[in-house]
Amino acid sequence: MALFLRFRDIFMPPGSLLAEAGIKEGASILDYGCGPGSYSIKAAQLVGERGKVYALDIHPLALKKVEKAAKKKELSNIRTILSNCATGLESASMDVVLLYDLFHDLKGSEAVLEEIHRVLKPEGVLSFSDHHMKEEGIISKLTEKGLFEFSGKGRRTFTFHPLNK
Numbered sequence: 682m683a684l685f686l687r688f689r690d691i692f693m694p695p696g697s698l699l700a701e702a703g704i705k706e707g708a709s710i711l712d713y714g715c716g717p718g719s720y721s722i723k724a725a726q727l728v729g730e731r732g733k734v735y736a737l738d739i740h741p742l743a744l745k746k747v748e749k750a751a752k753k754k755e756l757s758n759i760r761t762i763l764s765n766c767a768t769g770l771e772s773a774s775m776d777v778v779l780l781y782d783l784f785h786d787l788k789g790s791e792a793v794l795e796e797i798h799r800v801l802k803p804e805g806v807l808s809f810s811d812h813h814m815k816e817e818g819i820i821s822k823l824t825e826k827g828l829f830e831f832s833g834k835g836r837r838t839f840t841f842h843p844l845n846k
Contacts, residue, residue, distance in 0.1 A: 695723040698781065701835035702808035707731040708776040711768065711800060713793070714738060714783035718747035718759075724779070725756045735770060737762040766792050768800055775800045778807050781838075784822070785813035791826065798828040798843050807841040 699720060704710060706729045712721040715736035725734040736747045736759055744761040751759040762768055766789060778797050787793060797807060807829060809819060819839055820831050829841040 695719045696727075697836075698808070698810060698838055699723055699727060699779075701838040701840070702777050702779065703806060703840075704728060704777055709774060710734045711770065711775045711778045711797075712736045713768075713778055713780050713797065714787075715747060715761075716740075716743050718743070718750050720779055720781060721747055721759055722750050722754060722756065724777075725751065725759045726754070728758065730758060732758055734759045735762055735768065735775075736760070737764055737768060739763070739765045765789070766796055768796055770800045772799050773802050773805075776802055776805055778805070780807060781810045782812065784809070784811045784819075790822070794823065794826065794828055801843045803843065805843060807843070809839045809841060810837055 704724055704727045708728045710724045710728060712724060712734060715721045715738045718736055721734050721736040728734060738744055741763055744763055747761055778801055784790060801807065809823065823829050823841050824831055827844055830844050832842050833840045
């Protein structure tokens with residue numbers, strides 16, 4: 682899997698997806714299902730010292746890779762979270778949540794969307810990408826429970842905003 686992700690990062694650099702998420706310096710980011718941290722590391726560079734990136738994954742080895750990469754790049758603004766759903770973050774504390782290449786295989790997706798909704802600020806952004814799903818399926822799955830509204834499609838990502846905040 683790690684080899685596949687290295688090839689993915691060469692042909693689809695993390696920065697191109699993150700540009701569509703509208704990440705700004707000083708922002709708080711949650712990379713949900715971060716894997717080895719390609720997006721987490723790039724996001725940490727984009728938000729700068731005043732920002733914070735939380736890298737969440739169910740696999741301890743993935744989080745160790747994130748920590749190792751952050752140390753190598755001298756990034757002190759990344760925190761890892763070992764979890765399959767709950768983040769432990771404060772409500773309405775995240776500017777952007779990244780949900781990339783994970784949703785199609787996610788068990789308990791409703792609980793995950795509820796947790797993402799809980800931690801996003803009212804003006805926050807859920808940046809979504811999953812090449813295993815069709816556009817109609819993505820939009821219907823993320824909007825059907827009334828937690829998010831679809832607000833746009835980039836080249837490779839879909840943007841959603843939380844409702845009822």
